[in-house]
Amino acid sequence: MKNLLITGGAGFIGSNFVHHILETHPDYQVVVFDKLTYAGNLDNLKDVTRDPRYTFVQGDICDAEAVEQVMREHQIDTIVNFAADTHVDRSLMEPGTFIQTDVYGTYVLLEAAKKFGVERYHQISTDEVYGEVMEGRSSEEDRLHTRSPYSASKAGGDLMCLAYFTSFGVPVTITRGSNNIGPYQYPEKVVPLFITNAIDDIPLPLYGDGTQMRDYQYVRDHCEGIDAVLHQGQPGEIYNLGTGVETRNIDMARLILKLLGKPESLIQPITDRPGHDRRYALDCRKIQSLGWRSRHSFEEALEKTVRWYVDNQWWWRKIKSGAHYEEYYERQYAGREID
Ligand code: NAD
Ligand code: TYD
Secondary structure (H helix, E strand, O other): OOEEEEEOOOOHHHHHHHHHHHHHOOOOEEEEEEOOOOOOOHHHHOOOOOOOOEEEEEOOOOOHHHHHHHHHHOOOOEEEEOOOOOOHHHHHHOHHHHHHHHHHHHHHHHHHHHHHOOOEEEEEEEHHHHOOOOOOOEOOOOOOOOOOHHHHHHHHHHHHHHHHHHHHOOOEEEEEEOOEEOOOOOOOOHHHHHHHHHHOOOOEEEEOOOOOEEOOEEHHHHHHHHHHHHHHOOOOEEEEEOOOOOEEHHHHHHHHHHHHOOOHHHEEEEOOOOOOOOEOOEOOHHHHOOOOOOOOOHHHHHHHHHHHHHHOHHHHHHHHOOHHHHHHHHHHHOOOEOO
16 A cells, blocks of 8 residues: 545545645655545645645546546555535535435446555545434444435445445445544534634524534544554444544534633524434444544544634635635525524
């Protein structure tokens, strides 16, 4: 394993993973293959652009010819697939693009993995494929119970990976991660949205009663977990990847305001997301048996994240002042306030 194709590497987790790999594996070459959708951003990779071990190729994972060309040109032996449409709320507005990228795009990459005989194909998946779990924790064998077009598309991608393992012997592994937080997260996801709104004294749009729970993990912990599975995981296996600790959205919002010295009156309840999953919770014993542990508690992760957005306003102000973001915000939030 030395020539890695990192698809979706200009997005949030993918770009953190590129940093992680270049910092920890001096002998690896990294090729980022990314379509640069609204969520892809070369600013996320500006620290590594001069690194001779890093190459950027703009391309679509649904374009088999472009994928084969990059595989051939860079003698790729490992694919790590982060490329996806990723936001649940957008999947409610336009499910078709999610099916295209997250299912069809995964199929195109798997075909390339088969054709070029890669050492490993690693799929980045999500705890959302298990659906909401009101009690207990999801283990890797649990049935999938998806409820949003996003999670259904991700589950489709996972199942295709397992099919390519069983049918064609492609050495796939899958990690199902919980919610990530940290640097370079597009501010449509709740944590960077709330932090950047709070900095500007804009209300924090909290869905429903705010008692929904998520396992918020620091993105670099997630990257270390992916690395552990890439190097020590067994082909054909799925690994849950989270802290195993859940936090209510209302408590996350309050802590952000506390860290920024802002009043709780900034929290604005709004009508709930349709089909909003109340709780995700992972059983992570399988990945822990590889020696991986999450390094940050929720509080430490959130504090580091808040500090990054305070210190890197150049990064998110450019995004939030753009026409695409403003249109999205209006479409998503206008008129949803609850008294
Ligand atoms: P993101 O939306 O920040 O980035 C997605 C990246 O994929 C962008 O750079 C985008 O340009 C690229 N992309 C989209 N469609 C593409 C295509 N057709 N071809 C090539 N590139 C394309 O997403 P993220 O939050 O970094 O998530 C990365 C992966 O991790 C996704 O597969 C997601 O499902 C999974 N995941 C995310 C979280 C989370 O909390 N963010 C948690 C668990 C799993
Ligand atoms: P999100 O960041 O969209 O991730 P996901 O839905 O994939 O877990 O949302 C995290 C939680 O925050 C989820 O319970 C929905 C909630 N939420 C809000 O309360 N307000 C918002 O504006 C957003 C985007 C999310």
